[in-house]
Amino acid sequence: MMMKVPQTASKTYIAQTRRLFHCHIKVKIPASQSEDLLDACFELLEQIDLSYNSYQSGSYFDAINRQTGTWVNVDQTCIQMLQTAKLVSKLTSGNFDISCMPLIRLWGFYNESTSGIPSKIELEKTLNLVDYQSILIDGSRVKIKPNQELITAAFIKAYAVDQVIALLQECGVTDAIVNAGGSSIAALNDESHPQWTIHIPDALDPQRQNQTLKISNQCFSLSARAKNYKVIDGKVYGHILNSQTGLPVATAQVGVLTNKAFVGDMLSTALFSADFLEYSAQLKNLKEHFDFSSFRIEEDGRKTTDLCL
Incomplete structure (x- = not known):
């Protein structure tokens, strides 16, 4: 779907939205760019989907x-x-x-x-x-050992987002945003448009926007259970599991701000998966190897954050 998106009084954008990786992906670039570039972005996304998505036969x-x-x-x-x-x-x-x-x-x-x-x-x-x-x-x-099975859901669409950003940069684009389902968002910014504003849904009520975050040449990743869960005997169980216990974790939401969406999505899932008592230690371990800021919200509303919102 192609559309023109007025952003400011002085600048207009064009955008396309298509469904890939089980979500809607939107690419928005300045209207001064060719619409063929948007098509090229989605051709790249489709190629990555076919080559690396664990759900795609032949990947x-x-x-x-x-x-x-x-x-x-x-x-x-x-x-x-x-x-x-x-x-x-x-x-x-x-x-x-x-x-x-x-x-x-x-x-x-x-x-x-x-x-x-x-x-x-x-x-x-x-x-x-x-x-x-x-x-x-x-x-x-x-x-892998017999009967094992790998899943790429924690990183594959984010990797694809990074590659689209790289393609746009190669084509000289300095102002753009790529949004994959609201959970993997990457922004390019220049002096004409120094930042993008993204909306973060409420951790316990996804129909309500909780707060906004301004990003500039950064990536934001969000993991949540609000939209993907099962209700068993009246209790809500999220789809993200702790792989040590085999049980769904009680976390409500995790947000991560990084330079690469691929790393951000993996980290947001990892921090979401951690038991509350293990969270601080695992956050410290991850920060020794990766540069990022984050927040985490528990199911009772408690928040741990080093991210300025």
């Missing part, structure tokens, strides 16, 4: 999942994604783990007929498959 991650227990040849982009994911897993003591797909299936987030809480035996059996250390890398080859 590198799909091949790894289909050939468990054997070495699979992949490209260096796939290797770099896995290396970063494994580092985040290590820094969070395995609470964040992209081999958690069997747990997600067990809880029924991809099967509406599954409505109950998994038994202790089911959890223990499934947790045996969740182990980031079993993701082996040898040069350009990857192997």
